Amino acid sequence: MTDISTSKPESVGVSSAGLSRLDQHIQRYIDAGKLPGGLAVVARKGEIVHFSPLGMADRERSVPVRPDTIYRIYSMTKPITSIALMQLYERGLVLLDDPVHKYIPAWEHLRVHVSGKYPDCETREPDRAMTVRDLLSHQSGLTYGFFDNSDVDAAYVKVSPLAPEGSLEEMVAKLADLPLKFSPGTRWNYSLSTDVCGYLVQVISGQSFDDYLDEHILGPLGMTDTAFSVPAEKLLRFAANYGPTKDGGMRLVDDPQDSTYAKHPSLLSGGGGLTSTAYDYWRFTQALCNGGELDGVRIIGRKTLELMASNQLPDGADLASVAFGQWSETAYAGVGFGLGFSVMLSPTRAQNVGSPGEFAWGGAASTAFFIDPTEELVFIFMTQLMPSSTYNIRREFRAIVYGALT
Secondary structure, three states: OOOOOOOOHHHHOEOHHHHHHHHHHHHHHHHOOOOOEEEEEEEEOOEEEEEEEEEEEEHHHOEEOOOOOEEEOHHHHHHHHHHHHHHHHHOOOOOOOOEHHHOOHHHOOOOEEEEEEOOEEEEEOOOOOOEHHHHHOOOOOOOOOOOOOOHHHHHHHHHOOOOOOOOHHHHHHHHHOOOEOOOOOOOEOOOOHHHHHHHHHHHHHOOOHHHHHHHHHHOOOOOOOOEOOOOHHHHHHEOOEEEEOOOOOEEEEEOHHHOHHHOOOOOOOOOOOOEEOHHHHHHHHHHHHOOOEEOOEEOOOHHHHHHHOOOOOHHHOOHHHHEOOOOOOOOOOOEEEOOOOEEEOOHHHHOOOOOOOOEEEEOOOOOEEEEEOOOOEEEEEEOOEOOOOOOOHHHHHHHHHHHOEO
């Protein structure tokens, strides 16, 4: 798809002049050599009013960003995986308070780290068993291994549960032997939880994870360019991935033509493995903004989605109160977490414009989205620069987009 139909912004209460600031802001980053290119999407009341490719998708080959450029969306995979698991919830095949060991028997006797280095560390029993809800809301006690310097994170680095040559089955087997960072339900920590959700989708549905997504989400929504790998005939549309240099420039970190994404992976990461286009991801986010339906196709029930976009943290706390560690794809103050998304609790505490109940997430290569049901507003930004914390562009974009509402 090389041409995207857009509506006049003023027809849905958005200022064209206000939106022009979005492209100007992105172009400043491109001109300064801080971003290779970018594609911002703004939709309101179901109408795309801004869809603007800028800059380069592949600087080394002088390939410009196109409407159908394919991006590594990394953790923007998580909401898709979470919807998949909640589809099975709607079929009565899994409950949120089910213990995870019901589906992964080897996890029945997980232990919580107390002190010492793995494998010679002191552990204790958790206060209660880990539940499916704990996984969906990152309150499981799992971690990632590459953000903090704790003994538990060091154990993850040593064991490497997310090794690309492995499988989902091997991942959960490795995790069975690792201690939890905290007792489930007591703290929040960004982690492999959603990768485990992908494994649960596979176990409960009886389908491979990728086949399930194709049949129940990607196919029905017409997300034809979203997958765990990029086929040879689409590699010319696959963006290069970059990292920052000390002098404020960029360096190539993943060439699209010899990327690992050119081969179908053995480990299907529900936490960060998908590639997609801006238009594909708009179809997914617009369905969520509509209450779970797009073009007559419903992927999730309205009330189920309301639950998913509700804060699940203890006593209504924000992330600043309960987060273990200081890294994720969102700010912490004034922001809670639902079942697969961050949830805006208080724009005042977040020191950020928005509406209570807005839900969002981002990816490691600086991609991001937010959905504001109150304003019937969807925003998506695609680029390829790691890590996502390099520049504070997400908060800047929010100011510009909300400032364009009339």
